[in-house]
Amino acid sequence: MSDAASTHAIEIDELHKYFGDLEVLKGIDFVVDPRDVVCVIGPSGSGKSTLLRCVNRLEDPTSGRILIEGVDITDPDTDVDAVRRRIGMVFQQFNLFPHLDVMGNLTIAQRRVLHRSKGEAQEVAAQMLDRVGLAEKVREYPARLSGGQQQRVAIARALCMNPDMMLFDEATSALDPELVGEVLAVMRSLAEEGMTMMVVTHEMGFARRVADRVVFMDGGVVVEEGPPASILDDPTHDRTRRFLSQVAER
Amino acid sequence: MTDVASPPGRAGARRLTRRQRARLRRLGVYGVTLVVAAWLVVVTDWGRLQEAFFDPTIFGDQFPDMVTRAARNTITFTVLSFAIALALGLMFALLRLSPIRPYRWFAVVYIEVFRGVPALITIFAIGFAIPIALGTRVPGRYGAGCLALGIVYSAYMAETIRAGIEAVPRGQLEAARSLGMTQARAMATIVIPQAFRIVIPPLTNELVSLIKDTSLLYVLGTTADTIEITKFARDEVGRTFSITPLVAAALVYLAITVPLTRVVAVLEARGRRAR
Numbered sequence: 001m002s003d004a005a006s007t008h009a010i011e012i013d014e015l016h017k018y019f020g021d022l023e024v025l026k027g028i029d030f031v032v033d034p035r036d037v038v039c040v041i042g043p044s045g046s047g048k049s050t051l052l053r054c055v056n057r058l059e060d061p062t063s064g065r066i067l068i069e070g071v072d073i074t075d076p077d078t079d080v081d082a083v084r085r086r087i088g089m090v091f092q093q094f095n096l097f098p099h100l101d102v103m104g105n106l107t108i109a110q111r112r113v114l115h116r117s118k119g120e121a122q123e124v125a126a127q128m129l130d131r132v133g134l135a136e137k138v139r140e141y142p143a144r145l146s147g148g149q150q151q152r153v154a155i156a157r158a159l160c161m162n163p164d165m166m167l168f169d170e171a172t173s174a175l176d177p178e179l180v181g182e183v184l185a186v187m188r189s190l191a192e193e194g195m196t197m198m199v200v201t202h203e204m205g206f207a208r209r210v211a212d213r214v215v216f217m218d219g220g221v222v223v224e225e226g227p228p229a230s231i232l233d234d235p236t237h238d239r240t241r242r243f244l245s246q247v248a249e250r
Numbered sequence: 251m252t253d254v255a256s257p258p259g260r261a262g263a264r265r266l267t268r269r270q271r272a273r274l275r276r277l278g279v280y281g282v283t284l285v286v287a288a289w290l291v292v293v294t295d296w297g298r299l300q301e302a303f304f305d306p307t308i309f310g311d312q313f314p315d316m317v318t319r320a321a322r323n324t325i326t327f328t329v330l331s332f333a334i335a336l337a338l339g340l341m342f343a344l345l346r347l348s349p350i351r352p353y354r355w356f357a358v359v360y361i362e363v364f365r366g367v368p369a370l371i372t373i374f375a376i377g378f379a380i381p382i383a384l385g386t387r388v389p390g391r392y393g394a395g396c397l398a399l400g401i402v403y404s405a406y407m408a409e410t411i412r413a414g415i416e417a418v419p420r421g422q423l424e425a426a427r428s429l430g431m432t433q434a435r436a437m438a439t440i441v442i443p444q445a446f447r448i449v450i451p452p453l454t455n456e457l458v459s460l461i462k463d464t465s466l467l468y469v470l471g472t473t474a475d476t477i478e479i480t481k482f483a484r485d486e487v488g489r490t491f492s493i494t495p496l497v498a499a500a501l502v503y504l505a506i507t508v509p510l511t512r513v514v515a516v517l518e519a520r521g522r523r524a525r
Contacts, residue, residue: 058424058427058428081430081431081432082430084428084430085429087428088428089425089428091421091424091425093421095421095422095424095425096425097425097426098444099447108439109429109430109431112431112435112439113429113435154425157429158428158429161429161430
């Protein structure tokens, strides 16, 4: 991996995505470098979640290329499952496995995908659970956790796979307002530890304080991107300005 | 009895509260039911009824054979058929949901045919047509019958299981895939276990119904080895000229089905805690 420094973590070229006749992504180009935190903001329907879901092929791009650490995942010969192992994903609806307890949620993919021993998987799980501050919840079932706790478990579950990068799809949008903070705190500490992150979010305060770069999307295109201060405080485009005036900053 | 059912005077009725009126109505229903039951008890000719339906000697004669031989066979048939039905049902549910069109068509045809044809005809077909067509018998003393019942029930179960799989939120599959699981692995470890939890109540209904339908297998011919509860009772009716064996059979069926549904209800309640 001598060329690691020159390889982007995520590189997106001319990405188009149609749902039927509807063009949701109209030629997206952008890159995320290792250890970078990129926040994607924009009004609902702008295509930002679709873009994120294309990055680990939960959606199939209609055309264009997506390179993950130099590997083209739009190539039909690429083993998508292998690439996904290196990409952690956190969903708006948490999507914990309700039939498994927290330990089960954290170990099942380690066991079945990475073929770790039970002991090793549990050790990693305990470590990651501690990292999100929920060590005492090992034996709870998801239904008995608050939304914030569920989302932290979901983050821990993704971390158990030792991903090279993490995708967050509006990770705090389904939470009660008083629970948003605990999840953002975990995300922030991850960023500080140098995790590569692509974050679709409506939390402008988080974007300002944590992001290395902010990307504003609207109508299926990247309108502008840059350092948080310049995008959030001094946007070039009218559309960006209008959007920002409509969202309250936390 | 009658003074409980009738309201205590019209003038008072107007001043009754809503709850009092509901209570009065309920007492009225109880009263009427009791009156009807009492009337039935009085007019019934218990002596003749007992003679025809419950001759203690004949009833006693049914046991232990009805349990040790017939009920045992009924349970054997049921377990075998259910295992076949579950395996085929799951397979056809997955084919029905497959993105590959010919698989879906195949599953739809299979389900429609075996759900639409009476079980008895399918049993005849498997039992008699296969040996003629293929020149070979389905192995095992119970083989053909259980295969036939398994196929019939798999058609119902395929639809039940499909509905269960579709009821598992899409996000579950996506979460599993995002952790690097293959489609098959994600289905097997994440989606299908949740789907089965959802379909336990309808599957229990199908199991109970299957227990009773094993009584259709006599059409393939029975021996002392393969006789099940209903056939056993009917033979006894022919021998004793009394309906009593059928009453005994009904009680044996209940002794199997009621504990079964209770156990499933307990399991279900336990499973729900995890959801």
